[in-house]
Amino acid sequence: TSERILGGLSEQGAPVPQGTAAVISDPVKGNVSEADVSGAAGPLPKAPEPAQIEVLTNPSAGQAAATPVQNISTGIVSAVSGATSERLSSAAAEQGAQLTLEVAAVIGDPVRADVTEAQPVGPDSGNGQSPFSLAFLVNLSGLIGGAAIFFLVGGAAERLEARSLRTSRTGLWTVRLLLGLAYALLIAGAELWVAFGLLGVEHEASTAQVYLFLALATTAAASVTMLLAVAFGPAGIGISAVLNVILGLVSSGGLAPLEALPPFYQAYADWLPLRYVIDGLRSLLFYDGSLDAARLEGGWRDSLWFLGGRSEAARLEDAVWMVGAYLVGAATLGYLISLVRDLFARRERPKTGKVAKAAG
Template sequence: MDEKEMKEELGKGKLYGALVVPADFTSATTALTGAATTGVPTRPTLTVLTNQSAGSVGSSLARTATTQAAENASLQVGKELTPQGGTGQAKLPAAARVLLADPAAVAVEDGHPLDSHSGLGLTAFYYALVLVVVGMLSANVISGQVDHALGYTHNDMGPLRLHRPLIRATRVQTLAISSTLMAGLSLLMGTLVMVGAIGLMGMDAAHLPLLWLFSVCAIAVSGIGALTLLAVFGTPGMLVVTLVFIGMAVPTAGATTPLQALPGFYRFLAEFEPLRQITGGIRSILYYDAQADAGLTRGWVMMAVGLTAAALFGFGMTGWYDRKGLHRIPAETEPAKTAAPA
């Protein structure tokens, strides 16, 4: 891989790190055998590049591996240079002999520098996590408020318990109402998240209109997905939502621990877990100048796929419930006739 391709890969989060070997490394190390005797040695440098934007743990692992590889390579080259020093090597100064034994210097640099308020490459993950959690919590609130507005449940406001007259609505209608409200609420919540993260906490961010649009869509998709699970599974649906959007999503997000270091089951989940897709899109906007192939396109596509799957599953199952007569309020049964006394 040449230097240009390496920088492009680092600039898209495709690499956790890299080891740069200068083009004149061989000639520079060979020249040390003569330079050591003349007293003008020029030590070649192997450069280790890190990439915290691709993941802090992954970048740390890459730095450790490449640094060790560079140091081992320098020692191996030193073993080959030592015989070339000839019999005069014993007369060389101690510093020259040490130089020949370990001829290459190892320098560590940031291959894709981030701004100072980027949380060492973790702001994209935490921002995406906030979007998903906001979508979940909003869905939970909307579900309860819609049920109250339709008269299916009570609504406690401090010491007061409010109840509205029953408005019969099918499960499909209820899900449609909740999803519409979720889409509208996501406009407000996405704005509040951006104001809190950028305005109050000072997070570094560019492409603000795109970030706002992506944030709103991420909240809407997460919320509608959560509403679907609540509509299909009922009260246990919140446990399913927590498992899908948090429990299985955080380890597979790829923002902290690299996917390559996870078991196969988690790598499989990472292909469709929403948090990973949203994190990839946010990372592209925040760190990689909103490049399409740095995770942004995948984020948009997977959100569209997730929304479509949620709609098909949610309306399909609730429609089936309605057709089977599994209404939320069972049909009233006629009271049994009592026998008249003789």
């Protein structure tokens, strides 16, 4: 039975979390096979009913997580039923009991799964994948918008300097941040119009709450991209694409449960803003903002102790803290880099002026 369960998951391409294989291989841990089935033979007062094991599923976690978990859980129930059936059939054969069709049917499958959705989602939720889809769109929009703003402002600064008009790196960074905010407000509105207006994606929190969170997340994503571009030039945009989009797509938990990912991706997920954007959107769309969705763990718990970091499950506010921390951190580092470059530029100007006078 365990081979059938694991084989079925492999055929579906579903990852199996660490430690789950051991549970599947021996789900009953010998308890059923060692049970003593005894008693005198005699007619049953009524046909027995199979035992029911309730299997709780959470579709709001997304199809990538809910489907493998349901398959594993129902597979374990099937294994328990098979072991129980084998023991009961052996006991009946030893006693020479004559089984009616009704009794034989129950003994053939004595334990059955009763699948219940603990947090059902509607038909317009993309099988629970709407938070991931929106979050990934936010991340990608932030990357594209941040790159566009970086080049537009840089080009405008070059044209001004060509006219002998001085510009400061600090001023340019301020302009980039303001444009990033305006861009995020527009993009968040467009995303909500498509998601809620055209596609009818279901949501429990108000539209205003979702809009503000999307705007915050888009601003943070654009600011991080602009920061890397300011620090490393155009190559910084590629760095942002790798760290936030490519690795983020794998480590976010949207395509596969975090518990099923390799240790590297699990550790990286704790530092990844996309993961917390997904947590926040899942809370807003399915739990009215009350889900204990985000966690401050590992490095974040240690480095953000001043933000009230804690190891226990946190609520939507912590997802906001995490995304906000990225925004504030990117803005602050951008100003520091700009200030340092402005200082170096001021030191170079007197030297340039002296050389020009000497040449004259």
